[in-house]
Amino acid sequence: MHSELVDLRTGSREVVLDLTSRCAEFAAGRGDGLLHVFVPHATAGVAILETGAGSDTDLLAVLEELLPRDFGWRHRHGTPGHGRDHVLPALIPPYATVPVLDGRLMLGTWQSICFVDTNVDNPDREVRLSFLAG
Template structure:
């Protein structure tokens, strides 16, 4: 298995960050297999979603509705409502797996691999890309 860690900067805002180009670059010369994308963080997730047409903003709005940044959370360090950031990976898991055929991601026409990060306290993230040859 081939694996590497990439660094991404999300800033201090909620974000759906498109990682598709970096994933495609990583898989480009590897033939057939599976690309596994994993974020080793307790407050981030990976989603396969359409971007650029509003779906990424809709996802953030839905997560705000489901997980309001208020004082209801028992986990209380960090900015107000930070406890919800620790619940979010139960809804948007910290991993995704994508088939790779002849070195190309076998995504649907409108699908993108995205980092989902609600944690405004941590602007820098690691993403592990792993390739399992088929």
């Protein structure tokens, strides 16, 4: 299995970062198999969705509705409402697996692999890309 860590810098805002080109670069030339994208953090996830047409912004808005910062979270360290960030991976899992054929990601036309992070306390993040040959 081939595997590598990708460093990300998210800043101090909630983000949906498109990782598709980085994932495609990693899978290129590897033949057939599976690309596994994993976030080794308790407060971030991986989503496959359309970007660039507002869906990424809509996702963050929906997460704010589902997981409001001003809820009475029991997990209280960090900035106010940080408890929601620890619940996020239950809704947006910290992983995704994508088929790869002849070194190309088999995503649909409008699908992108995205890192989703609502944790404004930690701007330095990592994503592990792993390729399991078929």
